[in-house]
Amino acid sequence: MPKERGQKVIVSNRKARHDYSILDTYEAGLVLVGTEVKSLREGRASLADAFATVDDGEVWLRNVHIPEYVQGTWTNHTPRRTRKLLLHRKEIERLIGKTKESGLSLVPLSMYFKDGKVKVEIALAKGKKSYDKRQDLAKRDAERTISRAMGRALKGRYSE
Numbered sequence: 686m687p688k689e690r691g692q693k694v695i696v697s698n699r700k701a702r703h704d705y706s707i708l709d710t711y712e713a714g715l716v717l718v719g720t721e722v723k724s725l726r727e728g729r730a731s732l733a734d735a736f737a738t739v740d741d742g743e744v745w746l747r748n749v750h751i752p753e754y755v756q757g758t759w760t761n762h763t764p765r766r767t768r769k770l771l772l773h774r775k776e777i778e779r780l781i782g783k784t785k786e787s788g789l790s791l792v793p794l795s796m797y798f799k800d801g802k803v804k805v806e807i808a809l810a811k812g813k814k815s816y817d818k819r820q821d822l823a824k825r826d827a828e829r830t831i832s833r834a835m836g837r838a839l840k841g842r843y844s845e
Contacts, residue, residue, distance in 0.1 A: 689801035695725050697795040698732040703818060705792055705810035711780075713744065714771035715796075715803045720754040720761050725803060730796055737770060737791035737807050739781050744770040746793060746805065770805065783809050 701707075717725075724730070731750040738745050746768045753761045772780075783789055794806045813821075 689798065692797055692799050694795060694797045695728055695803075696730045696732055698735070698793055700733070701792045701794055701808070701810070703821075704813060705790075705808070706813055706817070707794075707808045707810050708789070709783075709809040710794065711772065711776055711807050711809075712799075713805050713807055715746065715805050716769040716771065717803060718762050720757040721751050722803065723757070724751050724754045725796070725798075732793050732796065735793050737793060739777065739784055739791070742777060742781075744772055744777055744780065744791070744807075746770050746807075749793070749796075770807070780809065788812060 729752050733750075735749045736747055738747060748765060749768065750764050751762070752764055780791065784791065788811050790810055790812070792808050792810045794808050796803065796805050798804070
């Protein structure tokens with residue numbers, strides 16, 4: 686059987702980019718059992734309410750929901766178990782230092798297959814206040830209307 690190449694997104698956490706200001710991103714491997722990988726190959730996972738913590742020099746992914754594999758037997762996994770993230774020692778030490786700062790947390794942004802292996806993109810993030818979210822929405826709407834107006838102007842239609 687040929688080896689898998691490329692990147693295939695399983696699930697992404699779109700709400701994280703709305704709720705947090707992303708400061709830095711890291712790619713981490715994930716320690717999984719066989720039925721979890723089979724369930725992920727079917728595209729079944731949820732990153733809602735997921736977060737990562739650093740405990741005893743190791744990074745753990747918590748609250749990720751990977752449903753049980755349908756054809757699994759008694760060897761099936763528990764859906765919301767804590768999973769270990771695989772990072773380089775220097776990256777872990779950097780994360781330990783950064784998470785000690787106030788208001789910074791580790792949030793998973795997406796989970797994907799990269800060359801046949803499951804990877805998680807985690808971000809060092811700072812929570813946004815509600816007024817920051819409103820400003821971002823207003824800015825996005827303004828950019829959308831500007832791009833529409835520019836498109837109309839290029840096509841020769843100047844009406845609003």
